[in-house]
Amino acid sequence: MKTQWVKGLQPGHDVATYFGIFDMSIGKTKSGAKFLKLLIGDRTGTVEGRVWDPALAEDLYRELSPGDVAIVHGTVTEFNGLQVNIEVCLKADKSELDLNDFRPVTERDIPEMRAKFTSLAGRVSDPHLKRLLEAVFTPGFLDSFSTATAARQVHHAYGGGLLEHTLEVMEYCSKVIEVQGERLNGDLLLTGAVLHDVGKLWEYDQSGLTFRRTGVGQLLGGHVILGHDFLREKLAEIEGFPEGLALHLDHLILSHHGQREWGAVEEPRTIEAVALHHADLMSARINQVGQMVKSHKGPDAWTSFDRRLGRSIYVPEKKAEQRGDGL
Ligand SMILES: [Fe+2]
Ligand SMILES: [Fe+2]
Missing domain, CATH: 1.10.3210 (Hypothetical protein af1432)
Incomplete structure (x- = not known):
């Protein structure tokens, strides 16, 4: 069962829960040590993950692939946004989980x-x-x-x-x-x-x-x-x-x-x-x-142009909400 969600993560939190693996690559620190860069997440969002132990980074890079789900243990820090420093990352059996959590x-x-x-x-x-x-x-x-x-x-x-x-x-x-x-x-x-x-x-x-x-x-x-x-x-x-x-x-x-x-x-x-x-x-x-209206942000009363629909959508109430005057 998933117990923690990306949306609720705060710097200093310990993390021990399932995350989906969306992207992964090997990086190198200034001193030349290898580390694993991950994009992990769930249905509430994604967050950067790092495995700093070079041996573990290489093992995980071989064992895991984007699309997997893993049990992740680590600590949340703040570095250009939130980041999870990962100490343990174990591939999970997806068939036992609700994929719609991820x-x-x-x-x-x-x-x-x-x-x-x-x-x-x-x-x-x-x-x-x-x-x-x-x-x-x-x-x-x-x-x-x-x-x-x-x-x-x-x-x-x-x-x-x-x-x-x-x-x-x-x-x-x-x-x-x-x-x-x-x-x-x-x-x-x-x-x-x-x-x-x-x-x-x-x-x-x-x-x-x-x-x-x-x-x-x-x-x-x-x-x-x-x-x-x-x-x-x-x-x-x-x-x-x-x-x-x-x-x-x-x-x-x-x-x-x-x-x-x-x-x-x-x-x-x-x-x-x-x-x-x-x-x-x-x-x-x-x-x-409805999705265009929901995802529309900013003070403009028009959504950006949608190529498939061939038009923008007028969302005056969003603009009024942002102005705070209800007009
Ligand atoms: Fe249909
Ligand atoms: Fe259809």
């Missing part, structure tokens, strides 16, 4: 989102779609799904982001079902919302401390194709799944990005596919802009 993570409560996800998905009453969802979301699968990221950057790019985004899309789709009623197949739309980004489990390296695209993710068409392939495999396991329904569901996955230049294999050509695409876009965009 990387950016959702601000929302994962067990609470998981409960909502299960209850909303439970509204699907079509027996075939119900069987499909039960076949996919085994407890182990749901565990991996709940801690995964939805992206490397742009939107929901943090542990738990895939669940948060999927839940938002499901909630937006539920609203569409409420408003549009009989005009669309609600069970189909909701199932599409649940499954639309499932391929992200394999598109991104979900076991690392930083989220990178996997070889499979880069070479095989990203999560749209990976999700579609996964769905095909699962459908083949379910006896008597109607071909027409499978075709609709396939189309939902393949078209959810809306446009070919955004990664869709096909443009949405059913009413449910149009609805899913807009729900997906709404969740992604609001999160993207």
Whole structure:
């Protein structure tokens, strides 16, 4: 269990806890002695680490790699910012730890989102779609799904982001079902919302401390194709799944990005596919802009220009907060 967090470190503190290793290199002091420079951290931030014992520095440089988690014992000092002088550093077994302690993570409560996800998905009453969802979301699968990221950057790019985004899309789709009623197949739309980004489990390296695209993710068409392939495999396991329904569901996955230049294999050509695409876009965009607003600092009322979005965002209330006049 992690007991100390980077955010709470103060000069003079003794440290004895797990940290992620984000970067490491060998340096030399003025007298020529080798030391190990590390960037260690957790979900609250990163801090420089130093191993001054030359023999230990070389051993650790051989034994550890960025992406590992280690138990670190040391003392916090102040030298151009905080620094941890490390006396002991032992590689830990990542499989026994919650990786989301060591990387950016959702601000929302994962067990609470998981409960909502299960209850909303439970509204699907079509027996075939119900069987499909039960076949996919085994407890182990749901565990991996709940801690995964939805992206490397742009939107929901943090542990738990895939669940948060999927839940938002499901909630937006539920609203569409409420408003549009009989005009669309609600069970189909909701199932599409649940499954639309499932391929992200394999598109991104979900076991690392930083989220990178996997070889499979880069070479095989990203999560749209990976999700579609996964769905095909699962459908083949379910006896008597109607071909027409499978075709609709396939189309939902393949078209959810809306446009070919955004990664869709096909443009949405059913009413449910149009609805899913807009729900997906709404969740992604609001999160993207929300992150820009949240990370915006300084007295300017405009965020810096976002290349992907093609614009800056107006944040007048931040400026007012900083002026302290509330205007
Ligand atoms: Fe997607
Ligand atoms: Fe999505």
